[in-house]
Amino acid sequence: MINKMNQGTIEQSLKTLNANSDKLWSIKEGHLHQSFKFKDFIAAFAFMTKVAILAEKANHHPQWSNVYNKVVIDLTTHEASGLTTRDFELAQEITKAI
Secondary structure, eight states: OOOOOOHHHHHHHHHHHHTTOSSOOEEETTEEEEEEEOSSHHHHHHHHHHHHHHHHHHTOOOEEEEETTEEEEEEOBGGGTBOOHHHHHHHHHHHHHO
16 A cells, blocks of 8 residues: 655655756645646647556556647545655656656
8 A cells, every 4th residue: 555645745755856847746736736738739649648658557547638739637646545656756757758
């Protein structure tokens, strides 16, 4: 079983995640949140395909939506009822996939 992170750990993990990125993740309604904008639908869909493969390998699937060139991703660990290391690990891999 994976454990839910406490607020201090979440804040430190978010700081670490965002340290080397110009596109910052945030906490929104208890989820690790990010909105991505691409040149067009094809680029957005290609990104979603990369993320789908990463998520499947990690066995950790995002809540996400896509409208034309915009992809919104929210991560949380349902079995822990909150954020865990799995969310931050997947977010790091997603950031690398941009």
